[in-house]
Amino acid sequence: MPTVQEIRRASAGDEPLTMLTAYDAPTASIVDAAGIDVILVGDSVGNAMLGYDSTLPVTLEEIESHTGAVVRATEDALVVADMPFLSYGTTEGEGIENAGRLVKEAGANAVKLESGPHTVDLTERLVQLGIPVMAHLGLTPQRRNQMGYVRQGTTDAAAAEIRDLARRHEAAGAFSLVLEHVPADLAADVTADLDIPVIGIGAGPETDGQVLVVTDVIGLSDSSPPFAEQFGDVRGEMEAAVDAFREAVEDGDFP
Template identity: 45%
Template sequence: MSAAGNVNSITPPDFQAQKGKTPLVCLTAYTTPMARLVDPHCDLVLVGDSVGMVLHGLPSTIGVTLDMMIMHGQAVRRGTERALMVVDMPFGSYEEGPQQALRNAARLMAETGCAAVKLEGGETMAETIAFLSRRGIPVMAHVGLTPQAVNTFGGYKVQGRGGDGDRIRQDAVAVSEAGAFSVVLEKVPEPLARTITEEIAIPTIGIGASPACDGQILVVDDALGMFTDFRPKFVKAYAELGRDAEAAIAAYAGDVRQNRFPAAEHVFGDIAQSISRGNAA
């Protein structure tokens, strides 16, 4: 396990150099066990502020704090050796200006050992991205649907349709020129994602965007089918662990209520013998 601050096998320059090559594989992780599972298979592991909704039951990412991101970042750091580790900057931790962003990004990197931070926004964040990049903080940008601005958008709606596509394209160009090493394109039409990917010099990472992107990212819990009540259109579930977990929990509850668990093989010493005698009787 890498100690905080050690360099993983994949660095931001390595990641950026994969532009136009083999598609980049990215997933979220919020805990040490999950990080250990995804690390061997991924080029990038994102400690996303989606942790607020996925693990903490928040209605959006807006309530996520810097301390929450640091705690989960430290957990993921303990399970990540190969993949590039990136941590989201939460709402309110960077919008005030470059100096605020620098203080909080530096704290994230120092306390989690991550190699880069991610922040949302296009042209409005270009100055901040450039400021951080010049000071040794690699930045992954995020344009299109930016969940921290969900109230401005009026919900989790596709962005960049029709004439609005120029806004998203300009955002992507701006963050690329500002020094971001990659950019997430979220919930934008396929032709727009394809155009942006062809136009800018940094890798585009799609989530509900396009197979033309340079890579893809999903929330790992979505990919594993952990949720049985909602599944976004852009998600492909590679397992149905939510349904399996419900069935397993129901089976456990039934065994306890019917005195089938614990059985003799689960108990120590004389109690195990008495259970065996009781079953024989």
Template identity: 50%
Template sequence: MASQPMTIDQFPVRKKEGPPLTMVTAYDAPTARLLSRAGIDIALVGDSVGMVVQGLENTLPVTIDEMIYHTRMVRNGLDGPLLVADMPFLSYQISEEEGHRNAGRLIKEAGAQAVKIEGGAEIAGLVRRLGLSMIPVIGHIGMKPMGVHQMGGFRVQGRNAASRRQILNDAEALLEAGVCALLLEAIPASLGEEITRLSPVPTIGIGAGPHTNGQVLVFHDLVGWTPAPLPRFVRGFGKAGSVMEDALSQFRTAVQNRSFPAPEETYGEEQKASPRKTAKPKGKDE
């Protein structure tokens, strides 16, 4: 089922009245078409493409050009969901000017309708600057995958008083700077609930408990395409991986036992033209 197109101006209503927002990652047109037919609200072209599609250990090597490439592909297959693109590592940390330019490229060249940026108070200036250019920003706080080395791995954040206070400060700074939504990753449910209560814009959780205004998962995780083990916050809603593996096994068997291609899947020789002359239409001269 295709949904009514989601736009940023609907966020306040969904925050106040619901239902909770649904966000799923997409990296290509076929996946975008699935999200559209399923009525998903937001398609996120995440820098998680580095881990999910490219097979990398983390998201750090992903470039702005790769994000533009994948965002274009998703745009080509999308019909309904809001298109949000991640700003990858070092696409905005060097200077606000460079961050401004790269965010603009994701909107202008790739067709994104908003960008998502990891960071807290330190990116508030960039968020304000993008707002002046009419570029909507979704802030990303809590566990920030770009900080994998600083955190010593992908670890839950906000479990002690200092970390909790830092995340709250980051949320306050981003809200004041004008983000249109907050993505909360891998934090205690109580902290997710507190930020959601304080925030005038929607919160979207991934490992942030059930009290946020929406939830996001990686497409490959939720459809059962990612091998175990998976993070605690992931629920598999399908078995796509095993279905595709079974299809490939059936193909291999059919080729090897020569049952594929069957006669109905095979072209015959071209039919020869009849030697008889075609009758002329009535009323035509010889």
């Protein structure tokens, strides 16, 4: 298993980091066996698996349950649990307690925070307590009601804010940064600014690694964001198998 410190030391020029989401034991086992460096138990479970229309309804209990399933099926990858909407940012104590549950009870190796000015101090405090933090800037879906689901950092002021927040979270002790749906030149600048690795999603090729939602990668999603890529057709295979089962039963060929 790569340690947090080994991930922290990864940088451009080395072999790029790979990260995928997983939400259940069978998927985590496959992702882990493929040699993926980091498994993210993302709050994208809301859209991908739970039938929600956004990540906002996802609860801490749901993330904790899915994280436990992933941890039990994972031997080598670093497992990072997403902190869901309003599980942090209200009071520091509540954020610490909830992050602690994901590490102490669910078995995550680290937590991820959708970051902003309000998470700098929390990041520092969590790290002081021994809870590694992955920061997340750019498009942060938990703020979709405020910012929409559009590319971020497209103005000089917005780009400067992202670069500043990235530096501040690194200084606070974050061991890596997810940078989502920003211009490639901004992602390249942030990657050059930081000593910790930047893992991009819709952020161009010049980051230290890439992350995608696993249901997009395997072709299971109904729809995918424009920056995702489908590497398989699991949905088509499942539809064919289910149709074949129905036909076999109806025709008397099974059992």
